[in-house]
Amino acid sequence: MSDDTSNTKSIFWRGFREGLPFILIVVPFGALFGVVGTEAGLNILQVMSFSVLVIAGASQFSALALLTDNAPTVIVLLTSLAVNLRMAMYSAALVPHFGKVKTWLKFIISYFLVDQAYALTAKEFDERPNQPVENKVAFFFGVVLAIAPLWYVATYLGAVLGASIPDAFSLDFAVPICFIALIAPMLKTLPQVLAALTSIIAALSLTWVPFSLGLIIAGLIAMMVGAYAELKLEGRK
């Protein structure tokens, strides 16, 4: 029995170590969100509430950009939630591993189901599918411990420092830059590139559509272009 516990512990710390490199992504994004949020006029409580309650950087930046653009609340929520829809895939992929844990634990796992935690856990469960569930849970929380606290801290530091950075530093540009840093690594296949280009062209030509709905329409068109291109390319193989 003690063997099992020490094993579970070592798996927890292995998850923690594997999560460490992601600090390089989590800290700059968190800090930039803090800076940009404060610049946009949010107070520290609001900036922190975003990072603690939502804990999903891309959707937080989307919400912020749309809020500053005076989009209606429904559109801000729809667009930002659409950005997070990929997490439904993460949730589905983890059912075989975490489907039997207690409900309260499922809630906590779900709350921390961020991109990096999912990516590492999926890889781990791929390589070691037959571990006992407590080891799988331990690995997941090891990764989470490496990144989640730093996400909060980085947001806070960004928010505190942000207010003192002068306009000359063009910090409004941090939002597009962050998104470029997020999107660029996703552009690995032709359908992804086509979807991204469609998104840009459609969004720019649909800015006249009221209530910022143009972006949602552009997103739908771009998704269809990506999916259709993927289907065509597969058919050719």
Place this chain on the structure above:
Amino acid sequence: MILDQVQIWTVIVGLGVGTLFIRYSFLGLLGNRELPEWFLRHLRYVGVAILPGLIAPLILWPEATGGSPDASRILATIAAITIGVWKRSVVGTVVTGFGVLYAVQYFTG
């Protein structure tokens, strides 16, 4: 810029609850149910379909310049995309983007 406190809090709480619901969806509610293939195929492109369209107007018509296109921002964007696609490094992309932005702003005064 952002003034409506009620709107801000509605967005924060709504996005928080909605995101938790998305993450909990299959794990807690739907279980092992299979998603239709066409749906998954579209879902894979959500990120690249929405985010580029979201930032394109911010880059071309920035609020900081009163909405007129700005050479330093466009050049910085091109540089950042190049490095991002090539090196796939978040820090490298951010540093390149701001580096080029400041350099061009410095030389064009």
